[in-house]
Amino acid sequence: xxxxxxxxxxxxxxxxxxxxxxxxxxxxxxxxxxxxxxxxxxxxxxxxxxxxxxxxxxxxxxxxxxxxxxxxxxxxxxxxxxxxxxxxxxxxxxxxxxxxxxxxxxxxxxxxxxxxxxxxxxxxxxxxxxxxxxxxxxxxxxxxxxxxxxxxxxxxxxxxxxxxxxxxxxxxxxxxxxxxxxxxxxxxxxxxxxxxxxxxxxxxxxxxxxxxxxxxxxxxxxxxxxxxxxxxxxxxxxxxxxxxxxxxxxxxxxxxxxxxxxxxxxxxxxxxxxxxxxxxxxxxxxxxxxxxxxxxxxxxxxxxxxxxxxxxxxxxxxxxxxxxxxxxxxxxxxxxxxxxxxxxxxxxxxxxxxxxxxxxxxxxxxxxxxxxxxxxxxxxxxxxxxxxxxxxxxxxxxxxxxxxxxxxxxx
Numbered sequence: 298x299x300x301x302x303x304x305x306x307x308x309x310x311x312x313x314x315x316x317x318x319x320x321x322x323x324x325x326x327x328x329x330x331x332x333x334x335x336x337x338x339x340x341x342x343x344x345x346x347x348x349x350x351x352x353x354x355x356x357x358x359x360x361x362x363x364x365x366x367x368x369x370x371x372x373x374x375x376x377x378x379x380x381x382x383x384x385x386x387x388x389x390x391x392x393x394x395x396x397x398x399x400x401x402x403x404x405x406x407x408x409x410x411x412x413x414x415x416x417x418x419x420x421x422x423x424x425x426x427x428x429x430x431x432x433x434x435x436x437x438x439x440x441x442x443x444x445x446x447x448x449x450x451x452x453x454x455x456x457x458x459x460x461x462x463x464x465x466x467x468x469x470x471x472x473x474x475x476x477x478x479x480x481x482x483x484x485x486x487x488x489x490x491x492x493x494x495x496x497x498x499x500x501x502x503x504x505x506x507x508x509x510x511x512x513x514x515x516x517x518x519x520x521x522x523x524x525x526x527x528x529x530x531x532x533x534x535x536x537x538x539x540x541x542x543x544x545x546x547x548x549x550x551x552x553x554x555x556x557x558x559x560x561x562x563x564x565x566x567x568x569x570x571x572x573x574x575x576x577x578x579x580x581x582x583x584x585x586x587x588x589x590x591x592x593x594x595x596x597x598x599x600x601x602x603x604x605x606x607x608x609x610x611x612x613x614x615x616x617x618x619x620x621x622x623x624x625x626x627x628x629x630x631x632x633x634x635x636x637x638x639x640x641x642x643x644x645x646x647x648x649x650x651x652x653x654x655x656x657x658x659x660x661x662x663x664x665x666x667x668x669x670x671x672x673x674x675x676x677x678x679x680x681x682x683x684x685x686x687x688x689x690x691x692x693x694x695x696x697x698x699x700x701x702x703x704x705x706x707x708x
Contacts, residue, residue, distance in 0.1 A: 304334045305334065305336070306335070307337055307345060308374075308581045317686070319610055323608060324623075326611070327347045327615055331346070331596075332347070336372070338373075339373045339376055340371050341372055343372040343585055344594075344603060345582060345608055346594065346595065346606065347608045348615050349612040349617060349619075349632065350618070352635060353639055355607050356607060356639040357640030361588055361589075362587045362588075365587035365589070366385055369587065371585050371604065372606060374581050374583065375476070375684070377483070383395070383528050383645075384584060384642065388641060391641055392641075395641075395645065397509060397522075413449065414652060414656055415660075417441075418656050418657050421437065422438070422660055424437070431671045433691065433693075434545055434691040434692075435542050438657065439538055439539075440462065442653060443538050443541075443653060444534050446649070447534040447646075450649075451529065452493070452497070452505065453530075461489065464486035465535060466535075467479055490506075490530065491523055494506060494509070494510055494522065494526060510522065528645075529645070535685070536644070536650055539685045539686070540572075540573070540654065541654065541657060544569070544658065545658075545691065546691060547572055549669055550674050554626070554627050557628070558627060558662060565655050566651075566655055567629070569655050569658065572625070572654075573636030574619070574635075574636055575614075577613075578610070578636070579609065579610060579686075580684060582607055582609070584606075586604070586605050586607070587601075587605070588600075588601050609635045609638070613634050618632040665693075665695045668695045670691075670693065671693055677691065
């Protein structure tokens with residue numbers, strides 16, 4: 298069994314936290330030291346897991362607790378801790394919260410949502426087409442699409458959506474805002490949703506917030522319901538906002554894969570899965586699990602109570618699970634990726650994100666032949682103050698102008 302190792306500063310500094318390049322230190326660790334001691338800017342030292350098989354164990358084995366993080370100085374990138382809510386629970390409490398989400402997503406609501414998502418995508422792309430000029434994918438599509446979908450689903454009024462988006466963005470900031478500003482923005486979001494939930498209790502509507510307040514049980518009228526609503530709002534759009542430009546950038550900088558996708562639109566669902574695997578969305582492992590007993594993992598003895606972080610981006614590139622793991626291959630068949638997590642805390646918004654990404658990629662490729670970056674990839678400005686990496690803007694252009702309805706005319 299491997300003895301205690303030196304504590305490494307984390308995130309590693311081998312590669313800048315911009316672009317979609319994964320720090321090569323992960324590959325080195327997967328081969329030589331798959332479970333390693335690290336220290337993040339805030340919180341106690343932790344073990345970092347870099348291999349796929351070990352990651353799945355940590356994420357799904359009941360010997361690892363998330364609820365224990367509430368009483369610990371959890372390792373993290375930002376001063377603010379987010380142990381509360383569904384991410385800070387274990388079964389059976391976590392099971393009850395997930396059941397509340399599932400009960401709110403009726404078959405009728407999901408069917409309506411797919412049709413409405415297609416309408417929103419069409420409306421957004423129609424505006425781009427009518428302007429007939431290069432456009433910023435982030436501001437014109439990547440932000441409004443997921444924000445509109447999740448806000449319509451929850452029942453957030455149109456007039457409030459911009460402000461809600463700002464509060465949500467602030468919650469994920471790592472350096473752009475002071476800890477006090479992060480807390481203030483998060484507090485504003487909590488107070489806003491508390492008012493919305495109270496209103497739904499008085500006057501229910503046909504939306505997800507109304508469905509949630511109708512759930513019966515110990516969490517039906519307490520802080521857990523509010524935590525759940527906040528988690529749904531943030532998780533329901535933030536990942537998709539960032540992954541839309543990431544995925545388009547990845548495709549446009551891998552022309553062979555883009556050509557394959559253009560030639561066969563049936564690859565869209567597989568493409569979304571492979572892009573979720575390949576793109577290192579998070580700038581750091583986060584949300585530590587705490588073992589409740591001593592155990593061995595990756596040849597290392599981990600004592601009860603020692604936090605363990607999962608480097609999902611590294612696990613998703615592990616050659617032991619994915620042949621040519623560093624290559625983007627849209628025809629990949631094999632192990633399921635960890636882009637949406639694994640185990641009890643598997644992302645509750647995964648189906649929603651998949652649907653939005655699939656519909657948008659299909660329509661972008663159908664309506665914009667010749668779509669390409671308007672400036673060299675090396676000149677793209679990437680975020681450096683968030684838990685997730687993504688371009689601040691992504692200006693695109695195309696050779697042939699598509700018009701509403703799908704017809705095409707030369708510029």
